Amino acid sequence: MAGTGRAPASTPGLALRPLRAADLPVVLAIQRAAYGDGYQESAAVLGRKLALAPQACWMAHRGDDALGYVFAHPWDAAGAPPLHVALAALPAGADRGFVHDLAVSPAARGLGVAAALFGRVRDWSRAAGHVGMRLVALGDAVPFWTRLGFSALPSDLPAAYGDGACLMERPLAEGQR
Numbered sequence: 001m002a003g004t005g006r007a008p009a010s011t012p013g014l015a016l017r018p019l020r021a022a023d024l025p026v027v028l029a030i031q032r033a034a035y036g037d038g039y040q041e042s043a044a045v046l047g048r049k050l051a052l053a054p055q056a057c058w059m060a061h062r063g064d065d066a067l068g069y070v071f072a073h074p075w076d077a078a079g080a081p082p083l084h085v086a087l088a089a090l091p092a093g094a095d096r097g098f099v100h101d102l103a104v105s106p107a108a109r110g111l112g113v114a115a116a117l118f119g120r121v122r123d124w125s126r127a128a129g130h131v132g133m134r135l136v137a138l139g140d141a142v143p144f145w146t147r148l149g150f151s152a153l154p155s156d157l158p159a160a161y162g163d164g165a166c167l168m169e170r171p172l173a174e175g176q177r
């Protein structure tokens with residue numbers, strides 16, 4: 001399915017397309033609906049990630065309705081990027097795909113939107129030759145990521161990630177979903 005923009009077979013009308021800078025207002029609205037007022041990023045920080053790794057940032061939509069998004073970018077084995085900071089550059093020798101944020105509008109949950117978005121960035125990361133993927137699971141998302149093959153790593157995360165945030169990683173072996 002990588003790179004085709006086709007709808008996942010199980011959800012009629014659901015399609016994925018590359019994120020664009022013009023999508024940032026709707027991304028921020030979905031982020032607020034998904035996490036509440038306690039976690040909101042800036043368009044500048046997200047826009048910088050999109051500029052650094054446009055091939056790793058995707059929007060899920062049905063017609064004109066935005067349903068969810070994912071931001072990812074190359075990273076390395078050094079913990080997690082600082083939160084709420086526009087990245088100056090990607091690490092030299094990055095060998096992992098870092099899933100910065102994946103969120104689905106509450107009205108579109110349970111339709112396979114997150115699974116489709118994750119599949120797209122997993123395919124991107126594998127095609128880039130990364131050895132694995134990592135992310136910081138926020139709040140109660142650890143069980144969701146565990147189902148997708150991630151395991152917790154011991155680490156000291158930047159305080160901005162908040163209580164309960166958990167650094168997780170999974171390998172990207174050939175043939176593994």
Ligand SMILES: CC(C)(COP(=O)(O)OP(=O)(O)OC[C@H]1O[C@@H](n2cnc3c(N)ncnc32)[C@H](O)[C@@H]1OP(=O)(O)O)[C@@H](O)C(=O)NCCC(=O)NCCS
Nearest residue numbers: 034102103104109110111112113114115137138141143144
């Ligand atoms: C977590 C979230 C992304 C799931 O989105 P979704 O589109 O409803 O998920 P999907 O329909 O693609 O479900 C994919 C699979 O994950 C499972 N799943 C969904 N939400 C889950 C959760 N909170 N905990 C455990 N499993 C979950 C589904 O049952 C499904 O399993 P299956 O493939 O065996 O049927 C969505 O609830 C969300 O945006 N939450 C708020 C933001 C968030 O926490 N994002 C993660 C950031 S760290």
